[in-house]
Amino acid sequence: MKNSFEEKVYKLCRSIPKGKVAIYGQLARLAGNRKAARAVGYYMKTNEDVPHTPCHRVVAADGSLTGYSGRGGIAGKRKMLIREGVQFKKNKVDLGYSLWKKSS
């Protein structure tokens, strides 16, 4: 069993509310490793909990949608987020308005 960094990342990913988005660095930081953003992305890619983990709600630090192994790729991901209520700025997410905050 993992019960460690990996599990924390997945758990946090599932904790992201609809209409909000989190950044890889944020998940990495909450999981305990601020610089593990890269590894976090790797988990999303492998993404075992596919329908269980809304990996599409995770974006880059500047709101850019980097990669998506799911259907539609980046385009589909962007559309999906918009559909959930996330505000977009051109090709990037409006973090100042839709960035998820761990709060409590």
Next chain:
DNA sequence: AAAATGACGGTGT
């Protein structure tokens, strides 16, 4: 065990 890869982040140009 060592080297290569990747859905990143930050800084420099």
Next chain:
DNA sequence: TACACCGCCATTT
């Protein structure tokens, strides 16, 4: 704002 380079971590080969 866009592109390039370096540094970081975890996983895979």
